[in-house]
Amino acid sequence: MTAVQEAAARPTGAARADARRRQAARRTAIVWTVRVVLVGAFVAAWQVGGSSSTYATLVFSTPAAVVQRIGQWLTDGSWWVSFGATLQEAVLGYLLGVAVALVLVAITAPSRLVTRFLAPFIAALNALPKIALAPVFILLFGTRLESKVLFIASLIGFMVFYAVSAAVQTIDRTLIANMRVLGASRTDLLRNVYGPAMLGQVIASLRVSSAWALLAAVIAEYLAANQGLGYLIAHGQQTFATADVIAGIVVVAFVAVALDRILVVVERRLSRWRPQPTE
Amino acid sequence: MAAPTHRVARNTGLLTAQVVAVVGIVALWQWGSSTGAVDGSFFGTPAGVWHTLTGWAADGTILHQLGSTMALLAVGLGIGTAVGVGLGLLIGLSDLARAVLEPFLIFGNGVPRLVLQPFFVVWLGFGFVSRVALVFVVIFVLVAVSVAGALAGLDREVVVNARLMGAGRANLVRHVYLPWLAIDLLANSRSNVGFAFQAALVAEFVGGASGLGYLIVKGQNLFDVNAIWAALVIVVVVSIVIDLIIARLQSRASRWRPAIG
Numbered sequence: 311m312t313a314v315q316e317a318a319a320r321p322t323g324a325a326r327a328d329a330r331r332r333q334a335a336r337r338t339a340i341v342w343t344v345r346v347v348l349v350g351a352f353v354a355a356w357q358v359g360g361s362s363s364t365y366a367t368l369v370f371s372t373p374a375a376v377v378q379r380i381g382q383w384l385t386d387g388s389w390w391v392s393f394g395a396t397l398q399e400a401v402l403g404y405l406l407g408v409a410v411a412l413v414l415v416a417i418t419a420p421s422r423l424v425t426r427f428l429a430p431f432i433a434a435l436n437a438l439p440k441i442a443l444a445p446v447f448i449l450l451f452g453t454r455l456e457s458k459v460l461f462i463a464s465l466i467g468f469m470v471f472y473a474v475s476a477a478v479q480t481i482d483r484t485l486i487a488n489m490r491v492l493g494a495s496r497t498d499l500l501r502n503v504y505g506p507a508m509l510g511q512v513i514a515s516l517r518v519s520s521a522w523a524l525l526a527a528v529i530a531e532y533l534a535a536n537q538g539l540g541y542l543i544a545h546g547q548q549t550f551a552t553a554d555v556i557a558g559i560v561v562v563a564f565v566a567v568a569l570d571r572i573l574v575v576v577e578r579r580l581s582r583w584r585p586q587p588t589e
Numbered sequence: 590m591a592a593p594t595h596r597v598a599r600n601t602g603l604l605t606a607q608v609v610a611v612v613g614i615v616a617l618w619q620w621g622s623s624t625g626a627v628d629g630s631f632f633g634t635p636a637g638v639w640h641t642l643t644g645w646a647a648d649g650t651i652l653h654q655l656g657s658t659m660a661l662l663a664v665g666l667g668i669g670t671a672v673g674v675g676l677g678l679l680i681g682l683s684d685l686a687r688a689v690l691e692p693f694l695i696f697g698n699g700v701p702r703l704v705l706q707p708f709f710v711v712w713l714g715f716g717f718v719s720r721v722a723l724v725f726v727v728i729f730v731l732v733a734v735s736v737a738g739a740l741a742g743l744d745r746e747v748v749v750n751a752r753l754m755g756a757g758r759a760n761l762v763r764h765v766y767l768p769w770l771a772i773d774l775l776a777n778s779r780s781n782v783g784f785a786f787q788a789a790l791v792a793e794f795v796g797g798a799s800g801l802g803y804l805i806v807k808g809q810n811l812f813d814v815n816a817i818w819a820a821l822v823i824v825v826v827v828s829i830v831i832d833l834i835i836a837r838l839q840s841r842a843s844r845w846r847p848a849i850g
Contacts, residue, residue, distance in 0.1 A: 449812065
């Protein structure tokens, strides 16, 4: 605070503002230079090191080979089928998971007895690393699309259920009591209190859970599948095509980050009505 | 993040109902598979799971594989936390480092790092090292993000006052930054350990011939559902125990603080 007051108290002539602007520009230039140098050095070292011997190429591949591989994929129709399969699993699994979670919350949340009955089971499930369940789904439901969708749905379903039921439990009891006094029925409560609270939480958890949906799809495909990005990575690993492995990982990374950026915008739009958290 | 779901059932009636529900489901499952209503070779049977578990307990499999996973968890968490704190301090204390490195950190945090394991396996082999690498990569980014965030959230007044009273950089780190970070790390430790456990299991799925994740994947490859359930039972018990230990540590460490909420 004091720094701001000081800055405000100082006389701010045009020359001074100009100097400050120039200083800021120089700083940005330095920051970008350092960033570019860091990335450049990394890529150069990888390229040189990766092509230094046959063994190194086998293990690390080279950035050029990875870029080339991604380029080939992007112009290859069959790769897009694989990519689409992964996205389809992630999206269907996500939607199914959210739907099941919301239904379960709607059933369990209004009753304190049911909530308390389920609490220890939910705590145990929450402590379990859910990714460990992937082999169960593969064994029980095979390697087809349905198996992956069910796996992702169970993962996302639990995450969303956990977050949403916690949010529902923090709803002000007085609010609910007041609405009851005013004659609100169960449906009214669901529509006007529980519904918005639940939806808000689904939106809030959208970024984290969608990243998990993508990751779960890739891991399930890696473990057992005949298409999808995870399968491409596994296949590359088995055939010692390191460029494929790295290219697959890079694609997953970029899809995840792009998805995240998009969802940041979506989230901001959908929660514009909420008071902004102070940060 | 952590929600208060650890509400202990005070009511003995409720506890009874919970126990009855579990026992009932297990009994129904067993009865169904012995009468053929449930396909035991497909879904496994409680007796089969029990048999596998006792077998593993007798021949030392449980201790051996559990030890392997716990060692992985401890080493990965240790190195990951140390590097993460270092990187977080660098970003939190130097404006230039923050400006340069923050986008990389955000990118690294957004990337699903668990998919890196196939690369680590190609690079570092199927041994312990490649598995530690995955746990490390998952943890150090999380820790760096939370440490950098914690430093940004540190009350400037405290720092200014400490400086005013003559604290140098070393004193600031020791008496202001580190205690503040310790609180933050402890608060995040529950979810961090959860992520580390997840990473350890994935690492064991992908490469290696030991650990709880390996037990699960071996069950999958041998079409032995009972082995998968048995391994999952161990995983669940271990995760609950770890969770309880951390919760205990947290409440112990925060006893001096005024209660919040």
